[in-house]
Amino acid sequence: MTATAAELLETPAVPEKELPVRDRAQTQGRIFQAGRALLAEGGFQAFGVNAVARKAGCDKQLIYRYFGGLDGLLDAIGEDLAGWVTQHVPEDQGGRFLLTYGDLMERLVELYADALRADPLMRRILVWELSESSPHIARMADARAKGIAQWIERMRGSLTPPKGADTVALNAVVIAAVQQLVLAAETSGSFVGLPLKSQKDWARAVAAVARMARAAYA
Amino acid sequence: MTATAAELLETPAVPEKELPVRDRAQTQGRIFQAGRALLAEGGFQAFGVNAVARKAGCDKQLIYRYFGGLDGLLDAIGEDLAGWVTQHVPEDQGGRFLLTYGDLMERLVELYADALRADPLMRRILVWELSESSPHIARMADARAKGIAQWIERMRGSLTPPKGADTVALNAVVIAAVQQLVLAAETSGSFVGLPLKSQKDWARAVAAVARMARAAYA
DNA sequence: CGGCCTAATCACCATCGGGTGACTTTGCCG
DNA sequence: CGGCAAAGTCACCCGATGGTGATTAGGCCG
Numbered sequence: 191m192t193a194t195a196a197e198l199l200e201t202p203a204v205p206e207k208e209l210p211v212r213d214r215a216q217t218q219g220r221i222f223q224a225g226r227a228l229l230a231e232g233g234f235q236a237f238g239v240n241a242v243a244r245k246a247g248c249d250k251q252l253i254y255r256y257f258g259g260l261d262g263l264l265d266a267i268g269e270d271l272a273g274w275v276t277q278h279v280p281e282d283q284g285g286r287f288l289l290t291y292g293d294l295m296e297r298l299v300e301l302y303a304d305a306l307r308a309d310p311l312m313r314r315i316l317v318w319e320l321s322e323s324s325p326h327i328a329r330m331a332d333a334r335a336k337g338i339a340q341w342i343e344r345m346r347g348s349l350t351p352p353k354g355a356d357t358v359a360l361n362a363v364v365i366a367a368v369q370q371l372v373l374a375a376e377t378s379g380s381f382v383g384l385p386l387k388s389q390k391d392w393a394r395a396v397a398a399v400a401r402m403a404r405a406a407y408a
Numbered sequence: 409m410t411a412t413a414a415e416l417l418e419t420p421a422v423p424e425k426e427l428p429v430r431d432r433a434q435t436q437g438r439i440f441q442a443g444r445a446l447l448a449e450g451g452f453q454a455f456g457v458n459a460v461a462r463k464a465g466c467d468k469q470l471i472y473r474y475f476g477g478l479d480g481l482l483d484a485i486g487e488d489l490a491g492w493v494t495q496h497v498p499e500d501q502g503g504r505f506l507l508t509y510g511d512l513m514e515r516l517v518e519l520y521a522d523a524l525r526a527d528p529l530m531r532r533i534l535v536w537e538l539s540e541s542s543p544h545i546a547r548m549a550d551a552r553a554k555g556i557a558q559w560i561e562r563m564r565g566s567l568t569p570p571k572g573a574d575t576v577a578l579n580a581v582v583i584a585a586v587q588q589l590v591l592a593a594e595t596s597g598s599f600v601g602l603p604l605k606s607q608k609d610w611a612r613a614v615a616a617v618a619r620m621a622r623a624a625y626a
Numbered sequence: 627c628g629g630c631c632t633a634a635t636c637a638c639c640a641t642c643g644g645g646t647g648a649c650t651t652t653g654c655c656g
Numbered sequence: 657c658g659g660c661a662a663a664g665t666c667a668c669c670c671g672a673t674g675g676t677g678a679t680t681a682g683g684c685c686g
Contacts, residue, residue, distance in 0.1 A: 359616035362602035384580035398577035405623035
């Protein structure tokens with residue numbers, strides 16, 4: 191694969207109906223984007239050689255030539271998503287001072303929920319991770335875990351968690367809750383009775399998670 | 409559908425290699441069990457007419473005849489799972505007195521986590537719910553939500569949550585966290601750095617969730 | 627025995643999936 | 657111009673899938 195995922199990303203979406211351009215880089219980019227789009231729209235069920243080729247508007251053979259098959263394409267996409275946390279979850283404090291570890295956790299919840307809600311592709315990947323285990327997936331999950339850890343580390347600044355708190359476990363729980371809520375929202379619009387549609391619903395949900403996190407770190 | 413899901417359940421697993429028995433009820437049961445097993449083992453990806461027939465040791469035609477196709481079979485399975493919460497999550501207090509709402513939440517977390525960890529089929533269904541939305545799925549999710557609400561109601565007894573606490577949201581968050589952790593454990597064995605393999609790992613995770621829940625309800 | 631209902635199977639279809647080898651087009655360079 | 661490598665396409669294979677109509681096999685009852 192002669193191009194990095196970053197370079198592939200520069201392809202400005204899938205051009206409408208451009209006739210064969212005989213430009214390897216661009217075709218590669220179209221395939222890449224088609225793969226991402228399919229994954230984001232229909233999940234891994236919709237991710238197949240034929241489907242990608244159809245969407246990219248080229249012959250499936252090129253997928254094998256340029257990416258070494260579906261797995262290669264998936265790797266390229268995964269590579270790009272490796273830095274997802276640092277790229278999509280901002281580190282600003284939203285103009286607030288984070289005085290306590292609880293403040294930090296609240297902000298973490300807000301930012302992570304927003305980032306996830308804004309990214310269909312990442313959501314699909316997360317669901318995928320729950321459906322099966324494969325090397326690709328394991329790598330992605332690993333990279334994300336590290337990203338989250340680093341992100342917390344940077345946001346934390348000089349704040350320190352209360353002694354005796356199992357930060358690893360507590361952080362995992364908080365992230366888990368947010369993730370499950372966001373994923374469930376997409377397909378069912380609610381979770382065990384808690385509606386998750388409007389912006390207000392989300393404010394309520396996020397407040398609940400934040401309250402718990404804050405209380406646990408008090 | 410001449411048999412209820414409950415009756416179908418009585419079929420004692422899939423008989424090894426019994427030759428055609430010419431017993432409609434039993435064959436129906438075998439198909440039913442095969443469907444459940446496939447779903448539990450391989451998730452919805454493994455759930456197909458041919459696969460079920462193969463596993464049940466009969467012709468796929470019978471699936472159409474007895475259940476009206478895959479959808480019908482799925483309905484039968486779903487019907488049986490409707491009462492899952494009340495059937496699989498016990499209501500005992502484990503010999504403890506639940507003195508506070510926090511105690512209740514802790515017990516809730518323990519019991520729900522255990523029940524889910526012990527039931528592959530239910531886990532698969534939960535993942536499925538995150539993957540796509542369909543009438544079947546929506547119905548199942550609904551039934552589960554109600555079951556959980558009732559279960560909490562019964563466990564609660566005369567305990568009352570602190571004023572001002574958004575119990576619906578908080579409960580949803582707690583359940584969400586547990587669910588995500590259990591689902592993630594199966595495929596990756598950990599979640600954002602928190603290991604989820606040994607019994608000890610689980611004790612730690614459950615303690616973290618319980619700590620948060622308890623703190624939020626204090 | 628013969629008939630009949632029904633459980634169960636068989637044979638077949640169209641379709642789609644991943645995957646591959648041979649082919650055609652295009653642009654470039656001497 | 658001729659030729660050559662690269663970009664792209666075509667035609668095909670194979671296996672598996674969902675789905676259906678016709679057919680067989682077995683038990684029961686008069």
